[in-house]
Amino acid sequence: MVFSSMIFLWAFLPIVFILDKIAGKSRKLQNLILLAASLVFYAWGEPRYMWLLLVSILANYVLGLVMDKTQTAGARRTALILGILANLGILGYYKYFNFFINTLNKVAGRELLSMKDIALPLGVSFFTFQAMSYLIDLYKKKYGAQKNILNMALYFAFFPKITQGPIEKYRDFEKQLNERKQSLSLMGEGIRRFVYGLAKKVIIADALGSCVDRIYGLDLANVNGVLAWIAIIFYSLQLYYDFSGYSDMAVGLGKMFGFTLVENFNYPYIASTITDFWRRWHISLTSWFREYLYFSLGGNRKGKLRTYINISIIFVATGLWHGASWDFICWGVFHGFFMVLERLGLGKLLEKTKVIKHVYTILVLCVGWTFFRVGDVGLTLQYLKRMFLPWMYTASGFAVQELVTNRAFFLAACGILGCGVLQKCAVKISPRAEKFKNSTAELIFCMLLLAYSVMLMVSSTYSAFIYMNF
Structure with a gap:
């Protein structure tokens, strides 16, 4: 079951x-209802892995x-290690087993x-x-x-966040189990x-996604430079509106039941650098890796070289988290490279510019998303040739x-305007734009959006959220 069904x-x-709402102020009963609903x-969507x-x-x-x-301390550490190994074991077997076996077989040649x-x-x-x-x-x-094992189960399985996050830390969720308002x-x-x-x-991501699928479904010989750029720009927008749309729905559902879930996006496509992008994109995952892996490796406390190595490790892990393939690893390494490059001085140079820094960021993101979408390193390089050498591929x-x-x-x-451009302009041009929130006009606008979205859901075929694959 998905939200857009x-x-x-x-x-x-x-x-x-x-x-x-019938349960009223009985938090125990509400929690039991939400747990049953979440299960x-x-x-x-996944009955055969319910046991897992x-x-x-x-x-x-x-x-x-x-x-x-x-x-x-020793016993506590042992319990922690067992827990981490058990969780990584589940993730490793179901997500990475075939990837590692396939890689091993290729290296061995048999x-x-x-x-x-x-x-x-x-x-x-x-x-x-x-x-x-x-x-x-x-x-x-x-x-x-x-x-209370039922409260623990609700933390794990709360339906707004179980399939695609946000990755909620227990310390942020704990008090809300019994004291939410x-x-x-x-x-x-x-x-x-x-x-x-x-x-x-429904309105933006799915419509753009159908065009993206058509272009990437063509034989490579029919993809020229124009089509390659249209495909990756549309995919960049599709991915953002698909995942941030899900996150908005998750946060909204949480509020409807009294929970405050962490925000996952903050207009990432208006970022001025790749470092800034990762402060804005999939925030709950970024903060998880920073707190539990980057700082554990020493963060930036052990010298510049160690810092660069730690950043590289983080982004290899980020790539692997997204998928068990070399394409995602390349995507992670690619982002890690620019994160290190910006720390080496590129970031300071970019801050002195007004337009170049945004153009640079978008270009880096587009190249990275090509690895993310195409699914084959060799084929990705062919698409990149068409993007950056368009005069060679015109047919x-x-x-x-x-x-x-x-x-x-x-x-x-x-979609481009809605990535943050329109919001920034509205605040600068007219503070009265803020008055639109919670107004009668916004209520009517939301009703129209809902009606149009439902109409599209009825008339179109089912389209899964992209991050359900991760």
Whole structure:
């Protein structure tokens, strides 16, 4: 089940919402209702791996209790290590087993080990990272262990964040389990946020995505420089509106039930450098790697060389987190290279410019997203040749109009404005633009967005969220 489906909008969400409100101020009953709903939500999309989620919840719950009751440093450390190995073991087997076996066989030049038919469990990259953050912070005594296994299960499985995050740290979620506040204003804010997220996904991301699929589905000989640039610009917008749309819906759903989830995006495409981009893109993942891996490696406290090595390690890990393939590793290494380059002095040079720094950032991102989308290093290099040497690749058996509609160009233009450009201009030109929030005009606008989104959902085919694959 996904947020942008009719079954979720017209059956699951209304039923859970009504039951939650009937429960009133009984937090225990509300938590039980939300937990049951979350397990149904997960089982709807991934019934065969329901046991894996439950085992993960139970194992981390027990290890947390053991760590909390044990006073000796050695025993606590042992429990922590067991917990991290168990969580990484789940992630490693289901997500990376075939990748490592395939790599080993290629290096050896023959089949040393056979690959297995392993499907990726829904949300495994997200709930295992949440589990590790819970155990690590518990080991550091930032809080006590959760004694109520139902509350622990709700932290793991809360349906707005189980499949694609945000990666919520337990210390931010803990108090909300029993002390969250609910109000009509918060509920209204959540509904508005959900509608905007749904519109991002259904109206913009899906429309651009169909054009992207058509272009990347062509034989390479039919892709000229113009089509290559259109494809990657559209994909950059599709990816942002798809994932940030989901995150908006997750945050909105959280507010509807009284929870405040962390923000995952802050207009990343107006970033002035790659360093700035990673402060704005997938914020919950970036902060997780910074806090639990980068600082553990020493951060920037052990000299410049060690800092550059640590940054490189972080971005190799970031690439691997996104997918078990060399394309994602190359994407991570590529971003890590520019992060190091900016620390070496490029960042200071860019800050002296007004336009060049943004052009540089967008170009780097477009190259990186090509690795991200194409899925083959050799093929990616061919697309990059067409992008940066367009005069060498001008032939195509298809006209642009056959692959990209005028509506798609219009939505792409709207998408570019909505990436932060329009918001910055509105604040500078007229402070009254802020008065649009919570106004009658915005209510009407949201109703129209919802109606149009539902119409598109009814008339179009199902399109999964991109980050459900990670």
